[in-house]
Amino acid sequence: MFRLIPLLAEPEIAELRAIAAAHQFVDGRITNPHSTVKNNLQLHDGPAQARTAEIVRAAILANDDFRHSVYPKAIAPAMLSRYDVGMNYGLHADTALMQLPRGLIRADVSCTVFLSDPDSYDGGALRVTLGSGTLTFKEPAGTAIVYPSTTLHEVEPVTRGARLVALTFIQSFVSDPLKRDMLYELHEVAALEGLKMEFANYTRLQAVLSNLLRRWSDGP
Ligand SMILES: O=C(O)CCC(=O)C(=O)O
Numbered sequence: 522m523f524r525l526i527p528l529l530a531e532p533e534i535a536e537l538r539a540i541a542a543a544h545q546f547v548d549g550r551i552t553n554p555h556s557t558v559k560n561n562l563q564l565h566d567g568p569a570q571a572r573t574a575e576i577v578r579a580a581i582l583a584n585d586d587f588r589h590s591v592y593p594k595a596i597a598p599a600m601l602s603r604y605d606v607g608m609n610y611g612l613h614a615d616t617a618l619m620q621l622p623r624g625l626i627r628a629d630v631s632c633t634v635f636l637s638d639p640d641s642y643d644g645g646a647l648r649v650t651l652g653s654g655t656l657t658f659k660e661p662a663g664t665a666i667v668y669p670s671t672t673l674h675e676v677e678p679v680t681r682g683a684r685l686v687a688l689t690f691i692q693s694f695v696s697d698p699l700k701r702d703m704l705y706e707l708h709e710v711a712a713l714e715g716l717k718m719e720f721a722n723y724t725r726l727q728a729v730l731s732n733l734l735r736r737w738s739d740g741p
């Protein structure tokens with residue numbers, strides 16, 4: 522499932538931009554030393570990184586659309602990343618198991634939160650390969666694109682301005698993307714149509730949803 526989710530409001534966007542402006546970024550290869558395609562910058566300053574992670578995590582957990590499309594079980598601390606002119610991230614797949622301070626997580630869903638106004642830079646779109654086609658995302662500030670970590674994807678070179686994003690990876694309670702999609706669809710239909718249904722039938726539909734989630738989730 523590919524979902525565009527309005528995730529951050531103006532004050533959060535402003536705070537993350539201020540954090541980015543006030544700190545030194547380092548070569549993004551620090552977290553992927555063997556990558557030959559990664560050509561961007563990351564922010565690793567302790568408190569600034571912690572605050573970034575807190576803002577993004579709180580927004581994810583408070584967002585119904587995010588919760589019902591991703592079913593987050595573990596959220597990697599979000600990291601600010603900047604692509605200046607000439608920077609890009611070539612075609613790659615995300616690592617399946619990521620070592621985080623609190624242990625390993627399996628990346629099921631990848632998430633880019635756009636923080637720069639799209640008009641302020643050229644290039645820098647996220648392109649996700651889907652079979653013979655490609656999906657391209659260059660979204661307004663505050664919007665998150667969530668996409669399966671199983672995909673090959675890349676960030677086009679920036680040719681003007683700078684592209685600031687917050688990046689995170691999420692382990693889902695439901696590892697199978699198709700099952701996640703079906704749960705999301707069923708939840709949407711129940712939410713949109715439920716009030717028009719006979720209450721007894723709506724209750725049965727809710728039971729099916731809950732029982733599917735019980736059957737398909739990894740735990741705890
Ligand atoms: O900058 C982006 O939008 C994506 C970055 C990415 O693919 C990654 O960090 O693995």
Ligand SMILES: [Fe+2]
Pocket residue numbers: 613614615631674
């Ligand atoms: Fe990636």
